[in-house]
Amino acid sequence: MRGNFASTRLSASAPLDSPFEVDQYSPVVKHHGTRTALSFELIPPRNSTDSAKLDELIQGLAAYHPDYVSVTSSMRSDWLAGTTALIERIASTTDLRPIAHLACTAGPKVELEGWIRQLIDVGVRGFLALRGDLQPGQTSLPEGYLPYATDLLNLINKVQEEEAFRLAAGKLALSVACYPSGHAESKHFDHDLDVLLAKQRLGADFAITQLFFDASDYLEFVEVARLAGVRIPLIPGIMPITSLARAKRMGELSGLQVPETVEKRLASATSPEEEYELGMELSAELTRTILDAGTGGLHVYTHNNLAVTRDLLGRVGIQQP
Known part of the structure; x- marks a missing residue:
């Protein structure tokens, strides 16, 4: 659980008749739909072996009829060229609705503008706008790059206005x-809220959380964000835990430390099979807690592993239709 989480800060739009209590886990905007909204993150292939497995992955995820899939962008998959190629592949073989990760780190502003238009050409009708991770030793992006995700939102809005007829x-x-456990570069929690509110004002329709290890981190974050005036859906990003090494690696990449309780539970395993079982049950417990609190959707970080994704969803009662 994040320390010193509760904040006295309220924005001008915050409801004044909804006092926050740390132990009262309520997402405020309760889920009233007929089913849990579902989305998946896919990673473009990094080699021919990865590429050969993609068709089974895409078809397997499509069987759940997700509301959308997000396609990542990174240096290891040739930035937006890899994102575009995978989206074209998805569009030609399924009726999945893709959104494209777009990071400030992927290139200078002029290149990003061209990629936005190209992605619209291949059928993208949504973007996940990110600053992206800085390289080790890097304190800011090079000249000509957009420094923040809010700048990227402005650029997407500009292109959207120009492409209105299309x-x-x-x-x-x-x-x-958004970051339930805090952004690694954030000065303090109020700064995280200010940035999220700025993104909302710039037209963000929803936010997907970075991974977290404790359900209370997410539920408390949503409660405080609502009191601060955030009204867009805050969709929990769920990472299935398959091993302690994987949890530590993903925590390191996200600037998070694996909680001692999680580390001890996984370290108690006497075999890789038991470690996998313990990790997956931890993931399922976290997911059940979030859903039981009234959260209406999940975004699963699949790591392109169909079997693990199916296992997690089965444990929380989400089956293929």
Whole structure:
């Protein structure tokens, strides 16, 4: 659980008649739909072996009829070239609705603008706008790059306005990241809230959380964000835990430390099979707690592993239709 979580800060739009209590886990905006909203994160292939497994993965995830899939962008998969190629592959073989990760780190502003238009060409109607991770020793992005995700939202909005006729007077879905356990570079929690509110004002339709290890981190974060005036959906990003090494690696990449309780539980395993079982049950417990609190959707970080994704969803009662 994040220390010193509760904040006295309230924005001008915050409800004044909803006092926050740390032990009262309520997402405020309760789920009233007929089913849990579901989405998946996919990673573009990094080699021919990865590419050969993609069709089974895509078809397997499509069987759940997710509301959308997000496609990542990274240096290891040739930045937006890899993102675009995978989205074209998805569009040609399924009716899945893809949103594209777009990171400030992927290139200078002029290149990003061209990629936004190219991604719209291949059928993208939504973007996840990110600053992206800085390289070791890097304190800021090079000249010509957009420094923050809010700048990227402005750029997407500009292109959207210029492409209004092509979008049939519609609107691109804009999503952003949020951080239940705090952003690694954040000065304090209020700063995280200010950034999220700025993203909302710039047209973000929903936010997907970075991974977290404790359900209370997410539920408390949502409660405080609501009191601060955040009204967009805050969709929990769930990472299935398959081993202690994987948990530590993903925590390191996200600037998070694996909680001692989680580390001890996984370290007690006497075999890889038992470690996997313990990790997956931890993931399922976290997910059940979030859903039982009234949260209406999940975003699963699949790591392109269909079997693990199916296992997690089965444990929380989500089956293929």
